[in-house]
Amino acid sequence: MTTSNTASGDVDPAVGEELARLRDSIxxxxxxxxxxxxxxxxxxxQVGHLKAEHRLPPADPAREARQIARLRSLAESAKLDPAFAEKFLNFIIAEVIRHHESIAEDTGNSTPPAADRPPLDGTRE
Amino acid sequence: MTTSNTASGDVDPAVGEELARLRDSIxxxxxxxxxxxxxxxxxxxQVGHLKAEHRLPPADPAREARQIARLRSLAESAKLDPAFAEKFLNFIIAEVIRHHESIAEDTGNSTPPAADRPPLDGTRE
Structure with a gap:
């Protein structure tokens, strides 16, 4: 199911069709x-469970730096704004942190002291 | 190229391997x-250009409501948090708005009056 079926309204039918075609792709x-x-x-x-079970540190700054550099480079070759790709990774990681915190709580590992916790803009996978 | 090659550090090799496997998938x-x-x-x-050329309104609330409902439903069947899927769509759309504003400026269409503009949390495709 796509969501463009009533998109054309009272615009020029050719424009409405082109808009519907693009919206179907979106x-x-x-x-x-x-x-x-x-x-x-x-x-x-799974990473969260593995880290919680083996009491591994939630953040791995070297891994995160590699992820960012790689995504920026992939974005450039795909003609996507590298700054947006980095922002996108941070957006996803913020959600991952939320998940990992809840896994660590469920596993019974106490939250690490504030100084050891990654910043809220997120750096865990 | 993946970014997990130096992930294992001094952890149990089996755990390090499992972590590397998961990171390669990520x-x-x-x-x-x-x-x-x-x-x-x-x-x-392309949608931005089409709308700017034909002076179509940048926001289409009915289309946006359908997009959100559809993504939430797809997320549910994929076992992804529907609230996160909605947040994700809003994140992407905020970037689209930025693009469309710059297209409208380039096309020479003036910015519509504030009352006609979509909110900054974004609702244009």
Missing amino acids: DNIDAAVVHMLAERFKATQ | DNIDAAVVHMLAERFKATQ
């Missing part, structure tokens, strides 16, 4: 991304 | 998502 891409993100969170949930 | 998913988002912005740039 809807297809959004569905793909939602499913990729569902997979990503499955993986980060 | 990196693959991130690459896929970055490329999907590059495609999405190509489509929304």
Whole structure:
């Protein structure tokens, strides 16, 4: 199901059709991304459990620096704004942190002292 | 290229391997998502041009309500938090608004009066 079916309103039919075509593509891409993100969170949930069980530090600054550099470079070759790609990674990671905190609580590991915790803009996978 | 090669440090090798395996999957998913988002912005740039050329209103609340409802439903079936899916769409749309504003400026259409403009949390494709 796409969501563009009533998009054309009273605009020029050719323009309405072109708009509907583009919106169908946007809807297809959004569905793909939602499913990729569902997979990503499955993986980060597993990482969270692994780290909590083995009492590994939640943040790995070297890994995070590599992730950012890699995503910026991939974005550039895909003609996506690298700054946006970095912002996007931070947005996702903020959600991952929320998940990992709840996993650590469930596993019974106490929250590490504030000084050891990553900043809220997020750096855990 | 993935970014997990130096992830294991001095942890139990089996745990390090499992962590590296999960991180490779996360990196693959991130690459896929970055490329999907590059495609999405190509489509929304075209929408922006179409709307600017034909002086169509930047926001379409009915379309946006359908997009949100659809993404929440897709998220649920993919076992992704629907609230997160909605937040994600708003995050993307905020960037689209930034693009559309710059397209409208380039096309020479003046910014519509404040009352006609969508809120900054974003509702344009």
